Amino acid sequence: MITLHHCPQTRSMRSLWLLNELEVPFEVRSYPFDRTLRRADFLSLSPAGRVPALEIDGAHMFETGAITEYLCERFSPEGLGRMPGSPERMDWLVWLHFAETLSQHTAALTQQHVALYEDHMRSPIVMKLEAARVRKCYAALEARLSTAPQTREHLLTSGFSAADISVGQAVYMARHFATLEEFPATADWYARITARKSFIAALPEGDGIYDRDFYAPWPLE
Secondary structure, X not given: OEEEEEOOOOOHHHHHHHHHHHOOOOEEEEOOOOHHHHOHHHHXXXXXXXXXXXXXXXXXXXXXXXXXXXXHHHHOOOOOOOOOOXXXXXXXXXXXXXXXXXXXXXXXXXXXXXXXXXXXXXXHHHHHHHHHHHHHHHHHHHHHHHOOOOOOOOOOOOOOOHHHHHHHHHHHXXXXXXXXXXXXXXXXXXXXXXXXXXXHHHOOOOOOOOOOOOOOOOOOO
């Protein structure tokens, strides 16, 4: 049996999207994004108090990249995964873990815009720098998807994979702070992959971290 420990609109959405794609039996245990994650029972699953945590066959694991690699190796080695010996293995690993490069900047912006409630706690400089770093990540995606002669519909030339899931979920969160208006190939790719039923099923049914679709730069000018 597989149990995913999940908070809506967090990195654990990657694991939920992936499990939906894999079409394996699993259950979801959802948590509020608060001190609940610091309880001893949850820390026994994820010692840093972060989601996702995954229970599978009596064992447990954490970290989205590790969970993605394991699930792909076990359930979809040449579908959503690219295993050792595949000519695309290197690219698959690079883009799978690029999701964390983008997510670290989104996490900083989430802290500034959402977690810090008082204006005096916020830093316009940090907000500006991190938003610029998000756009640099978008630029890297744009180059990957649009550079001739290998323009791509997905991050790998051969087609959709878990790399698209991981980076796509990271873009889903980043779009709360930086739009894709200047990155047409990335916007087209994002629209394509988020039309999948598995992504739609991973969206929050109720409240998540964000109370709006876009957080304008602060302070407003």
